[in-house]
Amino acid sequence: MKTLLIVANPLSGKGKSLKVAQQFKDRASNAGFKPVVIGVLGTEEMLKSLRVAIEDDRQSIAGVISVGGDGLLHALLPVLRQFDLPFTVIPTGTGNDFAREIGAMRRTLDETLAKISGTPVAIDSVIIKSDRGEARACQVLSLGFDALVNERANGFRLIRGKMKYVVATIRELALFKPMRFEINIDGVDYSQLAMLIAVANGPSYGGGMKICPGARFDDGLLDVLILSKVSIIELIKVFPKVYSGSHISHRAVEVIKGREITVNAPAKAFADGEYISELPITIHVEPGSLKVWR
Numbered sequence: 001m002k003t004l005l006i007v008a009n010p011l012s013g014k015g016k017s018l019k020v021a022q023q024f025k026d027r028a029s030n031a032g033f034k035p036v037v038i039g040v041l042g043t044e045e046m047l048k049s050l051r052v053a054i055e056d057d058r059q060s061i062a063g064v065i066s067v068g069g070d071g072l073l074h075a076l077l078p079v080l081r082q083f084d085l086p087f088t089v090i091p092t093g094t095g096n097d098f099a100r101e102i103g104a105m106r107r108t109l110d111e112t113l114a115k116i117s118g119t120p121v122a123i124d125s126v127i128i129k130s131d132r133g134e135a136r137a138c139q140v141l142s143l144g145f146d147a148l149v150n151e152r153a154n155g156f157r158l159i160r161g162k163m164k165y166v167v168a169t170i171r172e173l174a175l176f177k178p179m180r181f182e183i184n185i186d187g188v189d190y191s192q193l194a195m196l197i198a199v200a201n202g203p204s205y206g207g208g209m210k211i212c213p214g215a216r217f218d219d220g221l222l223d224v225l226i227l228s229k230v231s232i233i234e235l236i237k238v239f240p241k242v243y244s245g246s247h248i249s250h251r252a253v254e255v256i257k258g259r260e261i262t263v264n265a266p267a268k269a270f271a272d273g274e275y276i277s278e279l280p281i282t283i284h285v286e287p288g289s290l291k292v293w294r
Contacts, residue, residue, distance in 0.1 A: 002062035003034045004116070005053055007046065007076060008092075010039040012068050017092040021067040024090060024109050031113055033062065043075050050076070054083050061085060063116065063293070069093010070139060070205075074272035077125060077136040081289055086120035088112060088293040095207040095273055097139055101217070102294035115293040122288035123217035126201050128269070130277035137271035138290065140205040140212070141283060144196030144267055145176050145227075145235070149206070151268065151275070178229040181265040185224055185258035195235060195252075198225040199261055199283050203245070205273065212255065213245030220287040221257045228252040260284040 006028070008021035018039045028035040036053060040046040054061055063086040066073045073089055080087050090112055091099035099105050104112070126137040142149075153168040181197055183190040198205075200212035200223040212223040230238065230252045241247035248255060263269075264280035 001032065001034045001060070003036060003057055003060045004028050004062050004065060005036050005038060005050060006065045006067060007038045007050060007072065008067040009046075009072055010041055012072070012092060017067045017072075020090060020092055020109075021065075024065065024067065024112070027109050027113050034060070047075065047079060050079055054079070054085070058083070063087055063120070065090060065112075065116075067092055070095050070098055070272045071274055073098055074137060074274050077138060077290070081125065081136060084291070086291040086293060088115060095205065097204045097206070097208065098202065098272075100208060101139075101202050101204060102292060104294075118293060120291040120293050121218070123290050123292055124201055124220060124285050124287050125289045126199075126222065126271070126283055127286055128271060128276055128281055128283050130269070130279075130281045132277040135271065135276050137201065137276075138217075139200070139202045139272045140215075141199040141269055141271045141276070141281075142196065142205065142211075143198070143263055143265065143269050143279065144179055144181070144194060151270065153206075176232075176235075179265045179267055181226075181263060181267075183224070183226075183264075184262040185256050186260055190226075190256075192226055193229045195227040195230060196225075197227075197263060197265075199223070199263070200225065201285065209242040210245035211242055213248065214255065218288075220285060221259060222261060222283065222285050224256045224258060224261055226254045226256070228254070 006021045008017040010018045021037050025035040038049050040049045067090045089099045128135045149168045181192045181194050198211045200215035203213050203215045204210050215223040261283045267279050269276040269281050
């Protein structure tokens with residue numbers, strides 16, 4: 001009997017994630033799996049419990065189910081990579097960008113269970129090195145204006161979903177000034193006064209904003225989007241287009257593909273919506289390093 005490890009934040013969505021995890025556990029049990037719910041409060045405690053569960057029964061582990069949003073999956077990535085375990089997500093978070101890109105947003109629990117019976121596919125992940133150590137991501141790194149929006153949005157408690165990013169954008173617009181970014185992409189240097197830099201493994205962030213619509217999980221490349229200096233009025237006009245991906249045709253937008261990127265500026269880095277570090281950082285893609293049921 002194969003074991004499925006179902007991970008959920010017990011406080012997420014006022015208990016919604018844990019409730020959904022229990023519902024999925026019942027279905028998985030009926031399907032012949034041995035499901036184990038890990039609903040431990042606190043990231044470090046959760047990861048410790050997950051590692052113990054894997055090490056106690058490594059040969060029988062079928063994979064991991066992340067019940068939550070992009071933040072929970074981000075926390076799980078080092079463990080998924082360490083043990084080379086397949087995974088999928090049941091979206092109960094705020095942004096759910098990874099779930100959106102793998103087609104999980106509209107899946108029923110039974111449809112998710114059916115996916116697990118199939119063969120997982122390999123996708124790329126991103127390794128980020130900074131003075132805080134090493135981190136792993138699977139979606140988008142934001143640097144500059146969008147990182148500040150991300151930071152402000154994460155601080156909201158009463159505003160949820162896409163609306164918190166809209167409100168955060170409006171509040172940051174009045175304060176933001178362009179920054180000088182020093183960038184190296186596969187050995188080529190760029191010095192750019194820019195509004196934002198996004199380094200993308202997947203196409204979207206912030207609850208469906210298609211910042212790099214051409215980015216793919218399985219091409220072994222990262223898309224580096226640079227939005228050069230524009231007026232605040234022009235930024236107000238450009239930024240909403242990110243929901244359709246049509247912003248990339250703007251004259252101030254450039255997209256460069258690469259495998260290893262270094263970025264330095266007086267800015268902070270966020271990845272998958274989570275704080276990573278202040279710059280400088282070095283980013284490189286690790287092709288085929290994750291296995292996902294999609």
